[in-house]
Amino acid sequence: MPRPTRHVFVCSQQRPPGHPRGSCAANGASPLLQAFWGELQKRQAYEQVAITYSGCLGPCDGGPNVLVYPEAVLYQGVTPADVGEIFDSHLEKGEPVQRLLASAAAW
Ligand code: FES
Numbered sequence: 001m002p003r004p005t006r007h008v009f010v011c012s013q014q015r016p017p018g019h020p021r022g023s024c025a026a027n028g029a030s031p032l033l034q035a036f037w038g039e040l041q042k043r044q045a046y047e048q049v050a051i052t053y054s055g056c057l058g059p060c061d062g063g064p065n066v067l068v069y070p071e072a073v074l075y076q077g078v079t080p081a082d083v084g085e086i087f088d089s090h091l092e093k094g095e096p097v098q099r100l101l102a103s104a105a106a107w
Helices: 029-043 080-091
Strands: 006-011 049-054 066-069 073-075
Touching: 006 029, 006 080, 029 049, 029 080, 066 080, 073 080
Parallel strands: 006 049
Antiparallel strands: 006 066, 066 073
16 A cells, blocks of 8 residues: 555544534534545545544544644534545645634644
8 A cells, every 4th residue: 555645534433412522423524534535536546645534633512623644734614515625725735725724722
């Protein structure tokens, strides 16, 4: 397997209903993860990008959260509609999508 240029972690943490921290799963992480995998397949970018689901990344209330390395860029409130832009701007050109960046307090 080639070493990817960028690695995307999509928080898919689940918690019981009513949990005080909420969860990215409750905020739509599953369709988001499917959108990332679908876009990866569409672009056949397997040698450049890796997509992995993860457990809790920390700032749960702003989820779904997405973390991209090697830049350690944290995105919050990501929806499936944002995935194409993340690929176009960040994963292919190295330019993070400013409007989705987590606040300094979150990260
Ligand atoms: S549940 Fe996703 S960051 Fe905590």
